[in-house]
Amino acid sequence: MLLALDAMGGDNAPHEPCKGAILACREFSDLEIILVGNRAQIEPIIDQAADDVRRRLSVVHTEEYISMDEHPSRSIRQKRHSSLRLAMEMARSGEAQGCVSAGNTGAIVAGGVLVVGRISGIDRPALGVAMPTLNKYTFLLDVGATVRAKPINLYQFALMGNIYSKYILGVPSPEIALLSNGSEDIKGDEVIASAKEMLKVSSLNFTGYVEGDEVPFSKADVVVCDGFSGNVVLKFAEGVIQAVYSIAKEEMGRRILPKIGMVFMVPMLKSLWGRFDYEKHGGTPLLGVKGVVIKAHGRSKAPAVASAIRVARNFVLQKGVEHITNELHKEV
Amino acid sequence: MLLALDAMGGDNAPHEPCKGAILACREFSDLEIILVGNRAQIEPIIDQAADDVRRRLSVVHTEEYISMDEHPSRSIRQKRHSSLRLAMEMARSGEAQGCVSAGNTGAIVAGGVLVVGRISGIDRPALGVAMPTLNKYTFLLDVGATVRAKPINLYQFALMGNIYSKYILGVPSPEIALLSNGSEDIKGDEVIASAKEMLKVSSLNFTGYVEGDEVPFSKADVVVCDGFSGNVVLKFAEGVIQAVYSIAKEEMGRRILPKIGMVFMVPMLKSLWGRFDYEKHGGTPLLGVKGVVIKAHGRSKAPAVASAIRVARNFVLQKGVEHITNELHKEV
CATH class of the missing domain: 3.40.718.10 (Isopropylmalate Dehydrogenase)
Known part of the structure; x- marks a missing residue:
């Protein structure tokens, strides 16, 4: 399984996306990730990974990227060498089986439509x-x-x-x-x-x-x-x-008393928090496009990026795009 | 200060609205409330109030009321003797200085427009x-x-x-x-x-x-x-x-430990809960109509009804309707 990651997307890029890619490759031994972005910034981070992970991470260099507050469709149209656009082009061409970004949401949506393209029939x-x-x-x-x-x-x-x-x-x-x-x-x-x-x-x-x-x-x-x-x-x-x-x-x-009380509650709070932790449940699919495009929260840290990569992997394995395409033609 | 209360509105009517009226009259010695609804059901409840409160509560009898799932504008148009409509008519005519209901939200809004009427210029x-x-x-x-x-x-x-x-x-x-x-x-x-x-x-x-x-x-x-x-x-x-x-x-x-922990946390939780307690903060004004119309939550218990009455009283005292009318004519 080969996925493309916009290494320059999100508030904590490139550090956290790169760390997230390492985490995901550690979890799935069949996973390879292309990190799209500034090689000089990315390599020192991924070089810290163990050999069996590092050899599944590759870099496609670009110096252009789309920042969080840029105009969505304008930036995706004009910045043809941006890390987001390049990652999406890989997902469209089949070079990668899907792409993940924690970048500008509007640009991800615009790129989904303009670069990856809508599934025929999806408005x-x-x-x-x-x-x-x-x-x-x-x-x-x-x-x-x-x-x-x-x-x-x-x-x-x-x-x-x-x-x-x-x-x-x-x-x-x-x-x-x-x-x-x-x-x-x-x-x-x-x-x-x-x-x-x-x-x-x-x-x-x-x-x-x-x-x-x-x-x-x-x-x-x-x-x-x-x-x-x-x-x-x-x-x-x-x-x-x-x-x-x-x-x-x-x-x-x-107050003093609640502090004492809290000590007793740690396991419960951990369990409660785990159920609502967006870090663990990160990864928002863009549905209706002809490829696997997964958005991670802009504030994502490494675990949330890894979770988005997990979602992308799952979407590929379960043939999400094919199912939507088939179902749509059945209904209409 | 004289307010009209739709005693038959809400999931817990007439018991909780009547109890709420008692609570509010206990709090404000200048307050008189007309309870609109079924006299036979209302009087046994308000008769339990202390004399100085009871003498400020009066009943306007009606056997018609609008239930929570009725069509809003149709019910307010057709049920001319419903407790909600009668309470609103009192607010319009000036017989009461405002009205409060925990009833059907759509009917309250429709009544605001059809019975009380919009402030001139408000769309x-x-x-x-x-x-x-x-x-x-x-x-x-x-x-x-x-x-x-x-x-x-x-x-x-x-x-x-x-x-x-x-x-x-x-x-x-x-x-x-x-x-x-x-x-x-x-x-x-x-x-x-x-x-x-x-x-x-x-x-x-x-x-x-x-x-x-x-x-x-x-x-x-x-x-x-x-x-x-x-x-x-x-x-x-x-x-x-x-x-x-x-x-x-x-x-x-x-778990056992959190239970022990909770004992220490009671004062903190009370304070935290108090800040989000809709019972205490109940009372939603309908703005833009030529009278004071306050909606309480459909599930209101007595304290929430009392809170809505407090909001109505405050709205009257602060001349909310007059301020909106004046400001509107200044802006346009």
Whole structure:
């Protein structure tokens, strides 16, 4: 298995992506990674890897890269030698079986469409997140690729989410729901209502609307929404958890008793934290494009990059792109 | 101060609304409440109140009410003797200075527009929530009155949020932000981008886009969004906190040490919980209508109803409706 990694993407590049590549190659002995980026910066980092890992890491040198705040489509069009674009071209040509980047989200989406290309019949791509919920994973999409969606987009997101849930997350018959502002039939707007009608007559196991507070309780296997809602919802929840944590820490600093209490709670907190740790669950697939494109969080450290590489590997092994292509032609 | 309470609204009516009225009258000796609903059900509950409270509670009898799953505008139009509609009519006519209901949200919004009426110049109303964030309250609107907003709606929500934050929450010069899927200028869709341009040239202290994860960190005093996003975001965050709590409880059940640890943590947890307790912070104003209309959460227990009554009282005292009306005519 050969994957391309945008070594210059993300807030902690190139150090953490390179370290992440080492971690992933340690985990999977069949894995080879092409690191795309500045050779002079990359080699000193990967040279620290053990021989059996180092020999599976190669570098494609480039001095151009796309920063986090550049204009997405403009940068991907103009920076033809950027590390992100080169990694995506490898995924398109087949030179690599997939690519991973912790870089500029908009540029990854734009590159997915402009460089890798959409699967024939797919109107707009979607970014999906496998979110840890009460007693399983819920796959939420779109979380930012398609800001405002048409009914056909939501319908296709549901199809793609179904495939991802079934083949990559291993759910036999995924329950698919549409995110809405209430569970009653009269809720939602025209777009969501039309998507609901399309989904009702589809072959999917569609269960109707789901409200925001039902999602963390594992109400559905796949939750479909437009990229705006998905993005603000996901980020808001991240922010709430961080804020609670930060307030708890502050309270802790003011009191003696809780500090004693905490000592007893370490194993529980570790287990609790593990379930919500984005480092462990990193790796957001860009669905609807003719290749494996996995986005890691911009703030990713090495373990999160390794997790995104794991997702890419899994997506290749489970033939995610082929399944979406086939299913789409069956439905339409 | 005389307020009307829809005693039949909410999942726990009439018991909890009636108890809530008692709590509120105990707190404010200037407060009188008209309870609208079934006299035979209401009187046994309020008769338990102490004399000085009981004499400030009166009943307007009706046998009609709007249930939680009825069609919003249809029910408010057709059920002319429903407890919600009668309470709203009192707020419109001036018989009461405001009204409170824990009932059907859609019917409250529809009643706000159809019964109480919009403030001249206001295109669509908004429901706002004063959300506890890291070190202050952030006023989030709309959380469900106007599902999809036009730029003028978002602009007016910002105006109304500014007034609420300034006069009711006591923030001298509120920072106003637009919720978006990224903080860069190119984010958002056409609606949000147009609203941004309107806000930039307004007299408001507008600070631009805010991302979901920045909100819980008190990034702005007022955060503006459409009712769909606001609703799913708020509910999702509620759900995440409940799910974390539920997982923690389950872990706790499995282990001995955390139980011991918890004993030490009680005061800290109480303080932490207090900051996020919706019971204490209940009471969502419907802004943009010609009267004081406050919605309590459908699952409200007595303290949450009392909190909503407190919000209504405060809104009346601070002349919220007059301020919005004046400000609107200044801006346009």
